[in-house]
Each structure stands twice: as C-alpha cells, then as structure tokens.
Amino acid sequence: MDARTRILSRIGHALKERPKALLPEHPHAPPSANPLDLFLKRLAENGAEGHLLGEERARKLLGELSQGLPGAAYGRGVPASFRLLPELPPEEAPLGVSWALFAVAETGTVALSSEDGRRAQLLPPVHLVLVEEGRVYPSLLEALLDLKALPSALGLHSGPSKSADIGQVMVKGVHGPGRLVVAVLQGSW
Amino acid sequence: MQAKAKLYPKEAAKLLREKPGVREAVTGATLHFEEGRKKAYGEIDAEAFRERAKRVKDHLLTHLDHYLELAEKRLRENGVQVHWAEDPLDAHRILREVVARHGVKRAVKAKSMLTEELGVNPLLQSLGVEVLETDLGEYLIQLLGEPPSHIVGPAIHLALSDIQRLFHQRFGTPLNASPEALAAVARKVLRDAFLTAELGISGANFLVAETGTLVLMENEGNIRLSTSLPKVHVAFVGIEKLLPRLADLALFLPLTARAATGQRLSTYVSLIQGPAKEGEEGPEEVHVVLVDHGRTTLLHDPEAWEVLRCLRCGACLNACPVYRQTGGHPYGYVYSGPIGAVLDPGLLGLEEAYPLPYASTLCGACYEACPVKIPIPKLLLTWRKRAVERGLAPIWERGAIQALAKVMESPTLYRLFSKALRGLPLPQHLLPLLRAWTEGRGPLKPSPRPFHELWKELEAEDGR
Numbered sequence: 001m002d003a004r005t006r007i008l009s010r011i012g013h014a015l016k017e018r019p020k021a022l023l024p025e026h027p028h029a030p031p032s033a034n035p036l037d038l039f040l041k042r043l044a045e046n047g048a049e050g051h052l053l054g055e056e057r058a059r060k061l062l063g064e065l066s067q068g069l070p071g072a073a074y075g076r077g078v079p080a081s082f083r084l085l086p087e088l089p090p091e092e093a094p095l096g097v098s099w100a101l102f103a104v105a106e107t108g109t110v111a112l113s114s115e116d117g118r119r120a121q122l123l124p125p126v127h128l129v130l131v132e133e134g135r136v137y138p139s140l141l142e143a144l145l146d147l148k149a150l151p152s153a154l155g156l157h158s159g160p161s162k163s164a165d166i167g168q169v170m171v172k173g174v175h176g177p178g179r180l181v182v183a184v185l186q187g188s189w
Numbered sequence: 190m191q192a193k194a195k196l197y198p199k200e201a202a203k204l205l206r207e208k209p210g211v212r213e214a215v216t217g218a219t220l221h222f223e224e225g226r227k228k229a230y231g232e233i234d235a236e237a238f239r240e241r242a243k244r245v246k247d248h249l250l251t252h253l254d255h256y257l258e259l260a261e262k263r264l265r266e267n268g269v270q271v272h273w274a275e276d277p278l279d280a281h282r283i284l285r286e287v288v289a290r291h292g293v294k295r296a297v298k299a300k301s302m303l304t305e306e307l308g309v310n311p312l313l314q315s316l317g318v319e320v321l322e323t324d325l326g327e328y329l330i331q332l333l334g335e336p337p338s339h340i341v342g343p344a345i346h347l348a349l350s351d352i353q354r355l356f357h358q359r360f361g362t363p364l365n366a367s368p369e370a371l372a373a374v375a376r377k378v379l380r381d382a383f384l385t386a387e388l389g390i391s392g393a394n395f396l397v398a399e400t401g402t403l404v405l406m407e408n409e410g411n412i413r414l415s416t417s418l419p420k421v422h423v424a425f426v427g428i429e430k431l432l433p434r435l436a437d438l439a440l441f442l443p444l445t446a447r448a449a450t451g452q453r454l455s456t457y458v459s460l461i462q463g464p465a466k467e468g469e470e471g472p473e474e475v476h477v478v479l480v481d482h483g484r485t486t487l488l489h490d491p492e493a494w495e496v497l498r499c500l501r502c503g504a505c506l507n508a509c510p511v512y513r514q515t516g517g518h519p520y521g522y523v524y525s526g527p528i529g530a531v532l533d534p535g536l537l538g539l540e541e542a543y544p545l546p547y548a549s550t551l552c553g554a555c556y557e558a559c560p561v562k563i564p565i566p567k568l569l570l571t572w573r574k575r576a577v578e579r580g581l582a583p584i585w586e587r588g589a590i591q592a593l594a595k596v597m598e599s600p601t602l603y604r605l606f607s608k609a610l611r612g613l614p615l616p617q618h619l620l621p622l623l624r625a626w627t628e629g630r631g632p633l634k635p636s637p638r639p640f641h642e643l644w645k646e647l648e649a650e651d652g653r
C-alpha cells in the first residue's frame with residue numbers, strides 16, 4: 001500500500017461514525033451603490049493611489065510617473081498607446097506597467113494574470129496598473145463567481161508591499177513594489 | 190522539528206528570567222494585532238462570518254476523502270505533480286528527488302509552518318542546498334538560528350535594537366540604522382536569491398478542491414516571487430487545508446486577514462493553478478505534496494478533530510494572556526499559544542506535549558478571537574483530563590484538576606467561584622505554571638466574560 005491509499009483509508013475510517021455536515025450556500029452579495037467610488041476609497045485606505053481617468057488623462061498620469069525614467073517593464077496586455085517609455089527588463093526597470101484582469105471594490109484589489117506577465121508586476125519599485133471601469137466588481141464573491149477560467153497564476157494586489165517585522169515599524173516596498181498606482185480607465189477598450 | 194514541549198514549564202520560567210525583553214516585545218506586538226483584529230471584526234457581522242466559516246470547514250472535514258480525491262484530480266488536470274506524504278520521511282524523499290533531478294543549488298522559501306514541522310530546511314542543507322527564508326521576519330530568525338515564535342509574526346519577540354545589533358554584526362550597518370535601512374539590506378540580499386534560485390518552496394493557506402487552486406496570503410510579495418521566479422515550485426499542503434469551492438475564498442480570505450492582521454484582505458493573494466503555459470513567465474514545474482503527519486489521527490479523535498478547522502491566523506495567540514508573557518519558544522514546537530496547546534498533543538501525542546494544555550487561564554479570549562470557532566478552552570480541559578487519566582500530569586496538577594473539576598461540577602459553586610475570580614487575581618494555586626512568571630508582576634487580567642457563559646455557548650455549539 002502506498003501513502004495515498006493509507007491516508008485515504010485512515011480518513012475513511014475516522015469519518016465512519018461522524019455525522020456529515022452540510023455545505024452552506026454562498027451568501028447573496030449586498031447591493032452596492034457605486035463600486036468605483038468605493039474602489040478608489042479602499043485603494044487609498046490600503047496605501048495605494050487610485051484614479052478614475054479617460055484615455056488622455058491616463059496617458060498624462062503615465063507621463064508624470066515616467067518623468068526622468070530611462071524605461072519601463074510592460075505586461076503583455078498593455079496597449080501600445082500606454083508604452084511611452086522604452087521597454088526595459090523588469091529586473092532593471094524603475095516602473096512596471098500592467099493590465100489587470102479585473103478589480104474588486106470592497107477590498108481595493110486589482111487582479112493580475114500570469115498571461116499578462118509576472119516580473120513586471122513584482123520587481124520594479126513602482127507599479128502602475130491599468131484596469132477598465134467595466135471590470136471593477138463590487139465584491140470579491142461576485143468576482144470569483146464570475147471567474148470562468150483561471151490563468152496559471154492570478155495575483156490579487158491590494159496595496160504596496162509592506163512588513164512590520166522589524167520592531168513593529170511599518171516599512172513599504174520590502175520585496176514587491178513600494179508604490180502601487182491604479183488607473184481605472186473610463187469608456188470601453 | 191524536534192519537539193521539546195514537555196519542557197514547557199521550565200523553559201517558560203527560564204525565558205522570563207533570562208530574556209525579560211521578550212515579554213515586552215511580544216506583549217506590544219500581540220496587543221497591536223489584537224486591537225487590529227477587534228476593529229476589523231467590528232466592521233462586519235463577525236459572528237455570522239465565523240459561523241459560516243466553521244460550517245464550511247466542518248463540511249470539508251466530514252467529506253475529506255472526497256475532496257482530497259477531487260483536488261488531486263483537478264491538480265493533475267492543471268499539470269501539477271501531486272505527491273502524498275504520511276510523515277517527514279516521505280516529504281524528504283519527494284524533495285530529495287526534485288533537488289537531484291533539477292540540480293538545485295539554491296532555494297527560496299516562503300514562510301510555512303508545515304515545512305517547520307517537516308524539517309525542510311535542515312534536509313535541504315544536508316543536501317548542500319543553500320536555503321533562504323524570504324519573509325522578512327522569518328529571514329531574521331533564520332540569521333539568528335531560532336525557530337519562529339508566532340504563526341504570523343515569527344520574529345515578534347525581537348526588539349528593534351536586537352535586529353540593529355544582528356545586522357550590524359552581519360552586514361556592518363550602523364547600530365542605529367532605521368527599520369527602512371535594515372529592510373533595504375534584506376531586500377537586496379533576498380532579491381538576488383529570488384533571481385538565482387532554482388527552487389521555490391511554499392506552504393498554502395488553502396487548496397480549492399473544485400478547481401485545484403493553491404492559495405497563499407502575504408503582505409511582502411515574497412510568496413509571489415518565490416512561486417513565480419524559480420523554475421520549480423514545491424508546495425507542502427496539510428490535508429486539512431482544503432476548501433470545497435473557489436467562491437468560498439470570498440469568505441475565507443477576508444476573514445483570515447481580519448483575524449490575523451486586522452486587514453480587509455492581505456496585500457498579496459496568489460491563486461496558483463499550475464506551471465506556466467507555453468511562452469509565459471513562471472515555473473516549469475509545480476509540485477503539491479499533500480501531508481498527513483498526524484492529521485488523520487486527529488480527525489479520528491471524537492473531540493479534538495475540531496482543531497483541524499484551524500486557519501493558522503494567530504488570532505488566538507494574540508488574544509492569550511499566557512502566550513503574551515513568553516512568545517512561542519517555550520512551547521517547544523512549531524505551534525504555540527492556545528492553538529499549539531490543543532493541536533500539539535494531537536500531532537505529537539499527549540505524552541510529548543502534556544504540559545501545554547496547562548498553559549492557559551481558561552479565560553476564553555482565544556475562542557472569541559477564532560475565525561472558525563474552535564472551542565479551545567473546552568479542548569484544553571479535554572487534554573488535561575486525559576493527561577490526568579493517563580497519569581501524565583504533574584502531581585500538583587492532579588490535585589488542581591480535581592479541585593477544578595469539583596467546582597465545575599457544581600453550577601452554584603462554579604458561578605460563585607467565577608464571580609469571585611473576575612474581581613480578583615486569577616487563582617494562582619490552580620495555575621502553578623503561572624506562579625513562576627507572575628512573581629513581582631501584576632496579576633493577569635481575567636476575561637470580562639465568565640467562563641461558564643462561554644462554556645454554555647460551547648456546549649450549545651456541540652449540540653448542533
């Protein structure tokens with residue numbers, strides 16, 4: 001007998017007399033007023049920066065973030081119109097730009113797919129995430145129930161990297177980006 | 190990990206004598222966590238969330254064989270290599286094989302209590318693999334050669350000055366370097382490790398059976414990096430870590446974050462489905478090792494099986510007035526505090542851990558903090574009773590337990606007794622362990638709620 005068989009048979013034995021517990025249904029998501037307002041508020045509370053912008057102003061924001069920088073690392077889904085700086089490998093880039101799969105208002109979260117990349121989301125000290133306004137879900141439950149296929153890895157980012165492991169003092173940018181900027185893009189893309 | 194839980198009373202007294210700073214550091218950190226949790230629970234209908242989470246986990250555990258087989262099937266469909274390990278030896282064999290096949294020289298590790306149980310670091314070192322803990326707190330204690338003292342904050346027993354001294358010796362930073370400067374040094378060392386390691390090792394907070402998704406929570410980004418940059422990722426997952434459905438995460442991720450750190454969600458959550466697809470960044474190989482190591486024995490236990498709901502959030506540690514005095518080291522095993530006191534006797538055998546259930550004032554704060562409503566006070570008494578029955582409890586405890594049992598048996602006596610208690614210092618004669626510690630210190634504060642009220646609630650839970 002292998003380990004698998006032995007473990008499963010011990011479980012079967014352990015559960016023989018145990019009454020089975022029922023699985024509760026998921027709760028109904030509460031109706032939400034304006035997910036975009038809540039999203040921006042939560043981002044700020046999480047220590048990130050959030051902006052609701054049209055394309056022009058989004059490009060302007062990118063221009064500001066890019067000032068004085070030699071280049072940026074880009075996620076695959078980032079449209080050409082947002083690639084203002086020359087592309088650099090993520091290990092060297094001072095800025096990473098990603099295209100989010102979706103966002104969640106109640107937690108102030110952007111969801112980043114491995115199909116967009118991974119290194120650009122994690123290695124540069126500043127991370128700009130672009131997300132379409134139509135992709136902002138009010139709640140995590142609605143987002144997960146709507147998720148049809150999962151990529152190899154999905155990262156939920158809800159703020160800058162942080163740690164209080166050194167003397168209980170909050171330090172930002174410990175391993176991941178110390179600054180997270182989210183641009184919610186108005187209109188359709 | 191070699192368990193030394195039997196030595197708890199001695200080790201606790203020794204720590205309090207020799208390292209008085211630990212008490213201060215741990216108390217400060219846990220009170221801070223506890224305050225955050227209370228605030229975060231206050232924002233939601235915490236009772237409803239906890240009850241729902243308990244039910245989902247109870248369902249999972251009472252159908253564990255089904256969900257394990259489902260998870261295994263989904264993982265394989267996703268291209269993940271699935272292994273089963275009954276004990277550390279199995280786990281070592283699996284890891285040794287991966288190391289040999291990929292010629293691993295360097296491994297980066299994301300904080301995982303299970304890998305502490307399994308002794309993953311010593312094994313890797315014996316194979317000549319350089320292994321770096323990448324969680325900042327875990328990195329600090331790795332440099333010091335110490336085990337973690339808290340499930341969530343492994344280095345909470347260290348004061349800033351301890352870390353400044355450590356980095357001064359190791360890296361030549363000034364003795365008054367700021368936390369930012371110290372973190373920057375660690376970031377540099379570990380960034381290099383992420384970029385060069387061939388192997389990433391992690392645990393998991395959850396494994397979703399329906400989709401075969403590994404789920405990991407963190408705040409630093411080191412887990413995302415450890416599971417994204419090296420070409421091989423090995424995840425060790427306790428068999429109790431499963432969840433039935435993907436959407437259950439909408440309950441468990443926020444609830445765990447609120448309980449652990451008072452956050453609405455941890456800064457980073459990784460949902461890992463499998464190896465990178467053609468042309469994608471990410472590991473070529475993902476292995477999941479499903480680990481028993483005492484869990485099926487616990488599942489068999491008609492009372493203690495409930496501890497398998499545990500999410501390892503650390504909230505019960507933060508709430509515990511006894512844990513707060515020493516931190517985790519004197520408990521002598523991976524899991525300390527209230528959860529350690531009820532889990533370790535089950536994982537190690539009561540013979541190896543019988544003093545731990547006595548490391549409590551039965552104040553009930555752990556139960557009220559627990560996001561999955563594990564009846565810790567009740568289980569502490571269960572283990573104490575068993576210890577007495579097996580003649581394991583120290584002599585003084587046998588007397589104390591009998592006295593306590595008498596009081597508990599008579600409702601009137603008990604109510605009187607507990608009323609009296611709430612106005613007074615705790616019954617030091619019933620808690621000889623505490624005596625050594627509380628000398629020259631103020632009395633421990635009893636819980637605002639009497640234990641018999643909590644007990645009633647726990648009994649009612651039982652009847653459902």
Ligand code: SF4
Pocket residue numbers: 448498499500501502503504505506528555558559560561562563
């Ligand atoms: S017993 Fe409850 S409070 Fe303690 S670590 Fe486990 S889940 Fe958290």
